[in-house]
Amino acid sequence: MxxxxxxxxxxxxxxxxxxxxxxxxxxxxxxxxxxxxxxxxxxxxxxxxxxxxxxxxxxxxxxxxxxxxxxxxxxxxxxxxRRPTFLSAVLKIADIRAEISALGRSYGYELIQCSRRPANATDRTRLGAGKSGKVIAIACRHSADNVPFAIEDRLIDLDAVPEAAAADFATEPPGSWLLHHVPWTEAEHSISAIVADEQAAAALDIAIGAPCLVIDRHTWRSARPLTAVRLLYPGESHKLVARFRGG
Amino acid sequence: MxxxxxxxxxxxxxxxxxxxxxxxxxxxxxxxxxxxxxxxxxxxxxxxxxxxxxxxxxxxxxxxxxxxxxxxxxxxxxxxxRRPTFLSAVLKIADIRAEISALGRSYGYELIQCSRRPANATDRTRLGAGKSGKVIAIACRHSADNVPFAIEDRLIDLDAVPEAAAADFATEPPGSWLLHHVPWTEAEHSISAIVADEQAAAALDIAIGAPCLVIDRHTWRSARPLTAVRLLYPGESHKLVARFRGG
DNA sequence: CGTATCGATATGTCTATACATAAAATCGTA
DNA sequence: TACGATTTTATGTATAGACATATCGATACG
Structure with missing residues (x-):
């Protein structure tokens, strides 16, 4: 980032x-x-x-x-x-593949699970969609130089993004695919910290109880939900650079 | 945020x-x-x-x-x-007082420690300043509805921001004061997660080993360091909203 | 065949002018 | 004095035209 x-x-x-x-x-x-x-x-x-x-x-x-x-x-x-009431900074979030490549490290991608199914109640809540047809649920892992870098848990609304049905998420990370194929108008991020449970610890190869950075991102096009994703990073830092002050 | x-x-x-x-x-x-x-x-x-x-x-x-x-x-x-290679979003970071007030909660501020001193080696490293004269070191705590919200550990370069000598950080949080008095041209943020040590746990009134979100911010004006701050939040989420996609 | 030149073309900057519009300031009257 | 109408003023939008400049593509040349 x-x-x-x-x-x-x-x-x-x-x-x-x-x-x-x-x-x-x-x-x-x-x-x-x-x-x-x-x-x-x-x-x-x-x-x-x-x-x-x-x-x-x-x-x-x-x-x-x-x-x-x-x-x-x-x-x-x-x-x-203008009277500044906020620090204003532009967050440029590369997809994880590009981010790792930009660091000069080798990128690894592993699809853990991918299923297409009718949206259940949990899916609808997570996407914030009223009625919803089919979704794609994806779990995958990104690694840098063969070290786990982040795990991703994503839901894509197939009605809003029908092209996703044809994408091959076994070879292309869903974030990269979406970034290059699907325009969006709004996104919302939540950043938080958790401690790794047994499952996350195993996937990230860290200790249970170790700190993790969590980014939840929801993306819309014209108020219609497209995708919801949760990214889990080991606690080490992610850098952001901002310039100027803002209103 | x-x-x-x-x-x-x-x-x-x-x-x-x-x-x-x-x-x-x-x-x-x-x-x-x-x-x-x-x-x-x-x-x-x-x-x-x-x-x-x-x-x-x-x-x-x-x-x-x-x-x-x-x-x-x-x-x-x-x-x-434009071909989007990044998700682009504007991060608007209110100072903590404004952030809490905007949520309709009562803001509490507590100065823990404030000292003026010649910069030592650690201070210089942290600010990224070559030679450095005096600094102000501040530790304080922000709370919302009397619940600890974040703890702040800040260093201000007094040579770059001489006006800070006259500010009263016992009553006004340094972030608010700086935002309203000091223009800046560049800032850099690092976001990470840690688990609370004994001291942080006590200050935030959480358990030792509980997850914390950490934001490190460095601010410059025309390449000159102004201030460095570390903010520690209990792990719950901080929301960000972004719009449009970007290049 | 590769290269240098040149013309065509689309954007980049700038001018001088015109009228619209919002809002501050003033004035006039109740 | 208080309030409403009028004037003034600075910005907002738009025009038509001019010249600058980067660059694509074609042509001519070595």
């Missing part, structure tokens, strides 16, 4: 066109604290004359800053540095 | 100006999979005639989609739906 910025991104020294120059000038003043939250940014026509350009150019810079949530624009009042 | 989208955000049914209409039209096609990754979006002048508007209007819609990382624009070639 890795966290990186969004909010317009820290530009990679693009050749500074004028509007970009204006944008990073303002960004710099905000990020250094020279213009604190609540500060009114100079009016567009002030920036026009300061930079000797048209209002459209200034406006483009301000629009991007607004889209990035660094400033707030209010008609008649002006533009203001 | 709560995760929400960036990438332009799921618009709250803004009155649909033309460029926004174009934007959400394209967004819809991407998100439903009608235009899969790699698909070439109609050329700007095709969209111009389809919507009967000027190129600037079309371009504004595409620019926002590009800033949101949903598409990639290439000169001469056209604009293309």
């Amino acid at each position: 890795s966290l990186a910025t969004d909010r317009g991104k820290l530009q990679p020294a693009d050749k500074p066109t004028l509007y970009k120059q204006i944008r990073i000038d303002i960004e710099r003043r905000i990020l250094t604290g020279e213009w604190p939250p609540g500060h009114r940014i100079p009016f567009e026509h002030e920036l026009m004359s300061r930079y000797g350009c048209s209002r459209m150019t200034v406006s483009k810079a301000l629009s991007e800053l607004a889209q990035a949530d660094l400033i707030e624009r209010r008609r008649k009042a002006g533009s203001f540095v | 709560s995760l929400a989208t960036d990438r332009g955000k799921l618009q709250p049914a803004d009155k649909p100006t033309l460029y926004k209409q174009i934007r959400i039209d394209i967004e819809r096609r991407i998100l439903t999979g009608e235009w899969p990754p790699g698909h070439r979006i109609p050329f700007e002048h095709e969209l111009m005639s389809r919507y009967g508007c000027s190129r600037m209007t079309v371009s504004k819609a595409l620019s926002e989609l590009a800033q949101a990382d949903l598409i990639e624009r290439r000169r001469k070639a056209g604009s293309f739906v």
